[in-house]
Amino acid sequence: MMKPAGILLGKGWKNRSQVLVIGVVIYLCSLGACFAQAGDRQQVSGRVISAGNGEALPGVNVIVKGSTTGTVTDVSGNYLIEVSGNNPVLVFSFIGFRQQEIPVNRQTMIDVRLETDIQSLEQVVVIGYGSQKSTRITGAIASLKSTDLEERPVGRLDQALMGKLAGVQVQQTSGAPGKSLAVKVRGTSSINFSNTPLYVVDGFPISGDLNNLNTQDIESIEVLKDAASAAIYGSRGANGVVLITTKAGKEGKPVIQLDISRGVQTRFSRYDVLNRDEWIEYAIEERNNSWMIQGGKASDPNSARTNSNYWIDPVWLTDPGSLPDNDWQDIVDRTASVSNYQLSASASNDKFKYYISGNYFNQNGIIIGSDFRRMNFRTNVESKLSKVVNVGINFSAGTSIRNDPQTDWNGGPVSRSHIMPPVVGITQQTESGGYYPYVLSALINPLAMLNEYTNEIKSRQFLVNAYADVFLAQGLKLRSSFGTEQRSDETLYFIPNNINRNNGAQATATNSAFESYLTEHLLTYKLAKSSWDLDLLGGFSYQEAKSGNWALTKSGFADDEVRTLNAGTVLNSGSSDKTLWNLMSFFGRANFSFKDKYMLAATIRRDGSSRFGRDNRWGWFPSASAGWRILEESFMKDISWISELKLRASYGIAGNNNIGNFASIGTLGAANYIIGTGQQKIPGYGPSSFSNTMLGWEKTTTTDIGLDLGIFRNRLQVGFDYYVADTKDLLLNVQIPEVTGYTTALQNIGKVRNRGVELELTSLNIDKAFKWTSSFNISANRNKVLELGPDGSPVYGTNEGYRVTITQIGKPIGSYYMLEQEGVFMNQEELDTHPHYLRQNVGDIKYKDYNGDGVINQDDIHIVGDAFPDYFWGFRNTFSYKGFDLSVFMDGQQGVNILNIASRSNMQSRQNVWGMWRDRWRSPENPGNGMVPRAAVTDNMTTASSFWLFDGSYWAIRNITLGYNIPSGFLRKVNWLNGIRLYSSVDNVFMHDHYHGNPQTGNHANSSLTPNIDSGTSYPLATTWTFGLSVKF
């Protein structure tokens, strides 16, 4: 008889149901029909706390087993429930904790300690176009929840991913505020094109940069690593797919959350360079040596030296102390602040749910003049229109401003702060300060650049996706969505005359706009029987994108006051361009599960795109996978210490369509000429590339075998994957015979294999009042080229004109290919007995006679290293006690090379050089460390050799965070407060490495063919000290 009331029971309806219950009871009693054996009806109360930290747990479900009676605990973890019947049992359940059942046994006070469940078995994982219970996953998917992201604010989402997921390599190549990180999933599969994964935000594939995404809005991140998971994204899945799900309103009363954090940043990575006295000594030595190589004598005065490169400032000899001793890195850096403010509100009931947030992030860079400010808003709402229709919209808008005085540029201030000699005055090397005649005149004062450049980049983005769910029949649902992403970047650049070598001030305004439209229609059907489940998905998707740029450059500015283009008098250039692409897709998936024991899944996608050649426009992308939860087998029943055991196997094909929009169509390049005495410029053209109507996507076939293991009630969880990913039809800009008129042509040729293992371990080491959890991941990937070009001939990579890498069958992509340095010619005897390369003298680099033929020449060039780490790892330990929590995050990589093209110091003392030149060869008696040659401009400086190569292995303490959650006992007095967290954290705490800067560095010119090349131009990393406060209302 109580049933009708019970149906109404639900969290949001507690009070009303109690009223009803009481009402019904009164009604029945008033009928005098109180025969029910309800004489033992009683009230039970108590408090629920976490076994781990003793904290009160609000919101715990308390249900009388077998009935529909229930309640939830209040803010302080207290509950009150009325029970009846024989031997009632209370069930306490809460997300993230193991469910507990306690018989009442006439107790009136029952306090409960709930134990944490590291990974709830029923966790749901987002997959392409849907979601799935984690136990039923058959592909290789790495997952990160909001709890992993919320501990501390991080400026960028890619930064938050760093080191957290096996198989996902995230490199912070530059420390510049707001700059994106390099993300790679399972190695490098494309040689010439992007290896960046596809980012999908709430189902919308975005244009690439995560710049305007607010980390605190994110509910979960899933990375689809194998082709079986990613094949549903067809021609865009081969580099992996990162699915980003933003927060939605959660059931319960409205939650308002305020997060505030502030921090300071100081320089973390620094180059060791020579100081004044060291540099002067070095410069005199170098200039004399170099002049002697040119045929002169060390005793020649400057007037006899034909080139000022060999001149010696007389002051160096007479009064070096009168010259400045500037440490330019100190001069350009600063202690800088960072702050983050976020306010969000969310709630949900059975008709309506919402999540809204606003965020403001403000970071000053540790290099003077650089900063980044961002504002974000998000609204996710969903409403139930009727029993069969749900509608919703996810809307986010962001705007950011970045000031970047050309910091990462090759000739920019960071680079110059490494190579500007210490003797140059603080205002020198500018037009107003004059040029110090004894150094490279092209070096512009870095401080002046930072103070005087304008380079302001404004970005705006909004992403909106509206959808309707229509429940057509039992288990059958149609979702139709339409959305758009719009973004624009606007840059104002101004270079004053003072730092432009008297070429006059110049300003450039550029704008780039991107718009993308997407419509998707998904039909899903779920059939659940007692022993098996079947999920079917069929879908259609169409996306088109357009982008356009314009740029105007003006000069002839009267002064530096007004920096916008209106103040310029001469229009130097103006241009605009547009491009577009589209993609049409059909896809389907079937998931079958038998008794949660045997799982089968198959997907298929057909993609057609304007990017592919006319005769090769459509492609198929199939996949199949299977899972076997051995745990569910009867023979496992007795092995109680195993709490999860699953084998996974998958196979699939995914593509990479990042091949450029019109790469299949041969283009004409502008080639103008002047005709006539009136000097008229006549437009002319010449063909600049071949047409290839068969041009298509790169195809990656991945086989993945995985094992998920949980032991001791999942206190230790292990995830292991082994994969082989073969990418074929690689789009190579293949070198072709130059007699055709072209040096390269884009062709689908070549095959690369990435093979690897990934291991993820999570353990709950101690689960008392003091709690300690660890999570560790390690990945090893081996890259090997299997096929190349028509005749298999290798592809070479050059940097700054030097051939430095080879991509060769049987070896990793972009292996470093150069002469090997054996040492330095220590004395005349060594020079006489060991073969030379070109002109060499004592003190020059001794190259290895690799083929042993007694001659050093091109035949001795061989592979001396590569840019693929043997393995990389991340390790996180979290400790908590009472309200305190401490987390320490470390990461590292091993066995990777960096090519530092700047280390060749081919300009020698016309610039400053690294500290390693202290150990140079000076004389047979003072030969240095045997690896650094003499100071001189020689062929050695411009001969690619392992002298330029460095070890990029490191391990680092990336972050330490200490947090304190104010005890609920204190909060109980302030009932509008739901929680306060205080924390402080340090990023980039310590790094152990063998490099001169940031071993994760790289520069803009990096590609798969010329990887890990550092030109000494990258913005240094910062150590950030943050203090924050998070309040829930």
Add this chain to the structure above:
Amino acid sequence: MKRILFAILLVQLSGCDTLDLVPVSQRSVEGFYRTPTQLNQAIIGCYNGLRNALVSQQYSYMLTESRSDNTFQSLDYNDGNITRFSETSFLPILYTAWSNSYNKIQRCNKVLEELPKVSLSEDLARQYEGEAKFIRALLYFDMVRFWGGVPIVTTSLTISEGYAVSRSSVEEVYQQIEKDLADAAQLLPASYDNTNRGRATRWSAKGFLGKVLVYQSGYPLNKNRWSEAAGILKEVIDSGQFEFFESYAAIFSHQNEWGKQSVFSLIFKSGAEGEGNPFPTRNAPNFISRNEVPFGGSPYQLFLSAELLESFEPGDLRKDAAITSRWTHTSGEVITTMPFSRKYLDGPVAAANDWDINWIALRYDDVLMLYAESLNEIGYDGNGEAFSILNRIRQRAGLQPKTASEVSSQQAYRLWMENERRLEFCFENQRWFDLVRTDRALDVMKEFLRSYGLEASMQSRDRYYYPIPQSAIDINNKLVQNPGYN
């Protein structure tokens, strides 16, 4: 509901050719070479290519002037090794020169292929054919002098055809050049109206044809084609189209950039539109004060050899017209120890390396001197035209004429010509080629390098040619390396 779904699908399916997008901001090859305007644009592209190869590309001076005894370059750039005769087949500039030449040749080949398919007036059809052949000939003329027998490509090749190509002989390349120039001389008009001036004329083709005949008469072919050369050069001289300037400096002045001292020029225009001439400032020192050279010089400057400076006779007006010996450093210091080439350093300039002045590819003086040289080769005549021409050159330079008693033999005249050509055409990329064709490079350069202790690197005529770039051989092993570079 399902009907709606199907409707959506059908609408979108029916637009399957929506996937046929074409570039918006990039011209594609498809649809080009169809109209007379497009064909003119393609020819303009050929001229652009020629200008690029002969002046704008660094190899234009690195493989010529830097190789000669006029300069001694520092090791900072590719030509440091070229100066020292220590280049290997990996030297990047060689590959640039190789691939760029074929890229520009391809433009000409494509025009010649498409030309018959377009309906044009006969005059225009003849002119375009002549222009394409003229430009192609000049590109091959440089190639045959850099590398000797290079592959001859006269049609547009597919990639697989490219793999089948092998080297032709020096003789075959010269035959191709000669044929193209002879055709061009037939096809091209004698002159143009003012709006079309700057295009190659019949006389441009004949002038270069004469020069090519002179080269064939020298190393390595040593064909005796002196009479033919003299004949065709005489035609140019007698055309009345050209003028011997009485002032040497005036030849290189901006005011005279359209003057009759030029048989063929490459046209430049300043204005920071990529049409400017880099030659004047490229040769000037990097540290020169902006007051002396607007926008400064460049690090790629030519470092003039002492030997060249000494070879000017006292009072030679050409020295000061060609060389600045005293200049001001950005620091304010006056430099007198590092002279630089100042040829063409005149006229408007709008940005760095963006001079307006045209660059003369074939000077009338060159035609005269090649003619004089041909006459001397046909037969020494102490009172003949060969003497009068060369003395006219000397007198313009403010020097005393030479007499038959001073230059008493054919051989003596050759050396006189060699020296006069060196001074007359210094920094105009002629010296190295002159030394090779007269087979004097071995002796002269060995002697020159001796003063730097580098004579060991110039020990045989193998060094008359550069190595074929290694990457070209790597991709097509039918290309055989030049001797001495393996």
